[in-house]
Amino acid sequence: MTTQEIDLSTAADRTATAEKPRRSTFGRVRYYDHAVLLFGVFLMMAPLFVAFMTSTYQPEVIHRHGMQVGWGGNFQETYWTVLTKKGGFSEEVTGLLMTQNSLILGLGFAIGKIVVSMLAAYAIVYFRFPLATFCFWVIFSTLLLPLEVRILPSYEVVQSLGMLNTYTGLILPLIASATGTFFFRQFFKSVPDELVEAARIDGAGPVQFFWDILVPLSRTMMAAIFIIMFVVGWNQYLWPTLMTTEETLYTLVRGIRQVMQTYIGSNIPDYNEALAMAVLAMLPPALVIIIFQRMFIKGLVEQEK
Amino acid sequence: MTTLRIKNAVKRYPNGAHAVKGVSVDVEDGELVVFVGPSGCGKSTLLRMVAGLEEVTEGEIELAGRVVNDLEPADRNIAMVFQNYALYPHMSVRGNLAYGLKNRGTSKEEIDRKVQEAGKLLQIDEFLDRKPSQLSGGQRQRVAMGRAIVRDPAIFLFDEPLSNLDAKLRNQMRLEIKKLQRRLATAAIYVTHDQVEAMTLADKIVVLNGGEIEQVGTPGEVYSNPATTFVASFIGAPPMNLIPARMEGGAIDFGDQRIPHTANFNGPVTFGLRPERAQLGNGGALKMDVSVVEELGAQRLIHGRIGGHEMTLAQPAEQEPPKGSVAVGFRPEDVHLFDVTSGVRI
Numbered sequence: 191m192t193t194q195e196i197d198l199s200t201a202a203d204r205t206a207t208a209e210k211p212r213r214s215t216f217g218r219v220r221y222y223d224h225a226v227l228l229f230g231v232f233l234m235m236a237p238l239f240v241a242f243m244t245s246t247y248q249p250e251v252i253h254r255h256g257m258q259v260g261w262g263g264n265f266q267e268t269y270w271t272v273l274t275k276k277g278g279f280s281e282e283v284t285g286l287l288m289t290q291n292s293l294i295l296g297l298g299f300a301i302g303k304i305v306v307s308m309l310a311a312y313a314i315v316y317f318r319f320p321l322a323t324f325c326f327w328v329i330f331s332t333l334l335l336p337l338e339v340r341i342l343p344s345y346e347v348v349q350s351l352g353m354l355n356t357y358t359g360l361i362l363p364l365i366a367s368a369t370g371t372f373f374f375r376q377f378f379k380s381v382p383d384e385l386v387e388a389a390r391i392d393g394a395g396p397v398q399f400f401w402d403i404l405v406p407l408s409r410t411m412m413a414a415i416f417i418i419m420f421v422v423g424w425n426q427y428l429w430p431t432l433m434t435t436e437e438t439l440y441t442l443v444r445g446i447r448q449v450m451q452t453y454i455g456s457n458i459p460d461y462n463e464a465l466a467m468a469v470l471a472m473l474p475p476a477l478v479i480i481i482f483q484r485m486f487i488k489g490l491v492e493q494e495k
Numbered sequence: 496m497t498t499l500r501i502k503n504a505v506k507r508y509p510n511g512a513h514a515v516k517g518v519s520v521d522v523e524d525g526e527l528v529v530f531v532g533p534s535g536c537g538k539s540t541l542l543r544m545v546a547g548l549e550e551v552t553e554g555e556i557e558l559a560g561r562v563v564n565d566l567e568p569a570d571r572n573i574a575m576v577f578q579n580y581a582l583y584p585h586m587s588v589r590g591n592l593a594y595g596l597k598n599r600g601t602s603k604e605e606i607d608r609k610v611q612e613a614g615k616l617l618q619i620d621e622f623l624d625r626k627p628s629q630l631s632g633g634q635r636q637r638v639a640m641g642r643a644i645v646r647d648p649a650i651f652l653f654d655e656p657l658s659n660l661d662a663k664l665r666n667q668m669r670l671e672i673k674k675l676q677r678r679l680a681t682a683a684i685y686v687t688h689d690q691v692e693a694m695t696l697a698d699k700i701v702v703l704n705g706g707e708i709e710q711v712g713t714p715g716e717v718y719s720n721p722a723t724t725f726v727a728s729f730i731g732a733p734p735m736n737l738i739p740a741r742m743e744g745g746a747i748d749f750g751d752q753r754i755p756h757t758a759n760f761n762g763p764v765t766f767g768l769r770p771e772r773a774q775l776g777n778g779g780a781l782k783m784d785v786s787v788v789e790e791l792g793a794q795r796l797i798h799g800r801i802g803g804h805e806m807t808l809a810q811p812a813e814q815e816p817p818k819g820s821v822a823v824g825f826r827p828e829d830v831h832l833f834d835v836t837s838g839v840r841i
Contacts (some may be wrong), residue, residue: 199753334625384581392642393569402594406585 222416228229238472243360245269245465252461267350272466277448283437285445285467292424292441293474298361299423300416308408313401314371315378316386333368337429353461355436364429370415378404415487421475442471446448496524498559498682499545501735505553506540507705514540516706517554522650522699525680527673530730531693532703538686539654542705545684546575546652547725559649567600574643577654578659580635582627582642588614589623592641606645613641616675633664640672651676651683658690669695690730694718706833724765724838727831733770733796735831738804740766742832749802754780758832760841770796770809775817777840779824783808788816797821 240257245263273285305410314326337344345361353359380406389399405412426444434440440448446467479486501524506515515537521529530538543549545556547568556563563571582591592610601609615636627635636656643651653672657665673696675829676683687693693700694714702709702717702725710722721727727735741748742764747756749766771794773779781801789796790812797808797817808823810816830841 213585348735380580382581384577384579384582387582388575388583388642389571389594391546391568391599396595397820398598403583403585409585472536485567 197313234243236257238469241465243471245462245469247462249458249461249463253458260294262462268462268466269470272463272470277445277455278318280437283440283445284469286495287438287444288472289470290439291439292443292471294357295360295426295430296424298357299364299426302361302365303419304412304415307367308374308405308412310371311374312404313376314375316396316399317433321380326371329366329371331368332366337364341428341432348433353433355434355439359433360430360439364423364426370419372412373415374408377408381407391465395425400413410485410488413482413488415481417486420478424475429447430490442467446471498524498526499684501545501554502557502636503542503554504541504544504556506544506549507552511671514706515544515765518703518708519554520708520711522682522684522700524682527676527683527696528699528701529693529697530684530686530701530703531688531690532709534688535705537706538688539704541686542654542686544715545650546573547571555834569595572646573589573647574634574644574646574648575654576639576656578655580627580659580795582635582638584627584654585624587624587637588619588630588641591627591638591715592623592645592727595642595646597736601818609645610641613644616644617641623682624698629775633668638832639778644675648699650683651681653683655687656685657687657689665692672696691732694730700730702729704729706753720840721767724767724833727767729832733743733809735809736768736770736806736808737765737837738800738801738806739832740764747832748802749781751802752782756830756832757827758770758841760832763835764841765833765835765838766795768806768825768829769831771808772825773808773822774831775808775814777822777824778821781818782824783823784820785817 194309199340238260243260243262244258245262245268246260246265251260273289310329314322347392348354348359348363351359353362361403385403386399389403394402424441425443426441430439430441430444437448444462479490499520501518502516503517503521505517507513518541520528530541533536538548544551545558547563547566551564556784558573559570562752568575583594584660586594589610592613593606596606596609608704610623611620612621617640617713619634619637619641622630622634622638627638629645630638634753636659639656646775656672657668660668669692685692685696698715699711700717701711704725710726717730721730721735721832724737728737738749740750740763742756742758742760742762743756744761745755746753747764747766760766775797783797783799783801783806785797789798794809794811795816797810799806799808799821801823806823833839834841
């Protein structure tokens with residue numbers, strides 16, 4: 191972890207020095223650049239900041255005075271309640287459990303996609319089998335059929351396999367990934383043929399070549415795809431809503447809505463808890479991005495060969 | 496003993512391309528054989544057929560007494576050095592050297608010993624724990640050779656290993672490869688398009704053109720007795736002068752002048768003369784009109800015309816540069832005559 195952070199800062203320094211000559215040719219543009227950047231940061235961060243600050247107030251205050259920018263002092267109580275209070279209709283689900291569910295979905299989704307798409311791309315690039323190109327384009331064409339379009343048949347399949355209300359049912363139908371396959375295919379194609387030949391002469395079979403050479407070489411690529419897919423998986427809403435009805439399988443993203451819904455009636459809704467949950471729901475993806483950022487950029491920009 | 500015997504090797508690709516058209520070559524024990532030719536002549540394909548990276552369409556590859564046509568590259572007891580080194584970028588130098596041995600199931604102590612040995616031999620022992628990206632081009636090439644050496648192969652296969660290096664380093668590494676090969680006394684095939692590399696390294700040169708052998712011989716033979724006009728123009732720098740002429744009644748006719756020659760032939764010929772084998776001045780038999788003089792330091796190149804055809808001749812630097820017209824002399828044995836249509840030596 192610590193080395194990762196140190197590396198992060200040096201990477202940032204390096205890009206800064208690398209870009210200096212280009213900047214200086216435009217001289218004054220620099221201040222303007224920063225103003226634009228700061229404005230962008232403000233635009234993105236301000237709502238988050240307000241949401242976090244408001245979540246530290248009592249719900250009555252929020253109900254009466256709206257969103258807050260100051261410190262409400264109720265931070266510990268609210269977040270403790272959100273994480274540990276058994277809520278929902280059945281009073282069985284806590285914030286912690288929902289976080290756990292979200293993590294399982296996000297990780298399963300991301301890791302499953304990486305494994306499946308890497309294997310698919312490996313087969314397509316390195317093995318000559320009939321209709322390989324055709325297969326690739328069939329996989330690719332599934333991009334034209336997003337989840338929303340095929341939600342009914344997907345439900346039908348999961349239901350008939352008896353996987354409703356299971357983690358498997360949540361994750362398995364989603365892990366085939368055309369995007370991932372495409373990225374890995376492009377990456378594998380850029381690996382020089384001589385490397386494969388050298389490995390063949392060194393006596394590495396197909397499995398060994400994949401494991402000893404291709405997987406380590408794809409590290410940055412895997413990190414990049416992991417980030418994207420983890421965030422996508424974490425933020426799934428429609429899919430878990432359809433596949434799971436039991437509250438013990440609720441994810442954080444669904445929980446936010448649950449908080450607002452359950453307490454509506456004569457009571458004042460627990461705005462603070464809903465906001466706290468939203469803030470909590472944002473943390474893990476943000477952490478993943480911070481940790482993998484350096485590899486992510488490396489994976490997209492340079493490919494070490 | 497013969498290490499490698501290539502018998503009538505043919506390579507035809509599924510798309511109909513005919514890369515190698517029946518080539519037979521023997522590589523004796525400890526011999527360094529160079530395949531040389533222009534790009535697309537099939538030299539790399541032939542090497543890859545020996546390595547097992549290309550399938551053999553027809554013919555036989557016999558290595559150390561057994562036919563290896565259907566063996567995997569790893570089972571052929573060969574080692575290959577690639578043009579772009581093809582080092583595993585994520586492994587240390589040690590990892591690169593050890594990978595093949597590990598896959599063979601060699602014991603850890605044995606691997607360590609061999610890696611150390613190869614490291615010392617190639618002077619890369621201090622870099623063993625670095626990644627290839629932290630090494631210079633020459634050092635990477637050494638690592639690639641180290642990876643070949645630790646395998647103790649029956650034959651080394653070099654596929655243009657020096658093409659990615661700058662000129663100075665290339666000369667240095669060329670010498671090192673030769674020394675190393677002599678020291679290990681292992682047979683080797685070396686593929687290159689560079690005739691200087693071919694001449695300096697080879698015990699035996701195989702000149703290839705269009706998937707066929709033009710000539711096999713020692714560098715000296717290939718240089719002084721080229722079998723065809725192709726070999727004559729490919730080997731030697733600057734290349735041999737080849738101009739059309741007529742052989743009639745014991746003399747070569749260039750159109751505007753004739754010189755006596757003893758060859759027993761009548762009809763059109765291609766007349767060949769190496770630039771460095773001509774003597775300028777001193778009442779030579781031929782007259783050449785000088786157009787341009789190029790100064791090279793040790794010698795100079797005199798460009799001119801004989802019988803309406805371009806000629807380039809070399810002259811030692813200590814002689815006076817000629818002007819206008821100069822007499823060109825040469826020994827009769829330095830004259831090469833080739834058939835006009837087939838290009839074969841007469």
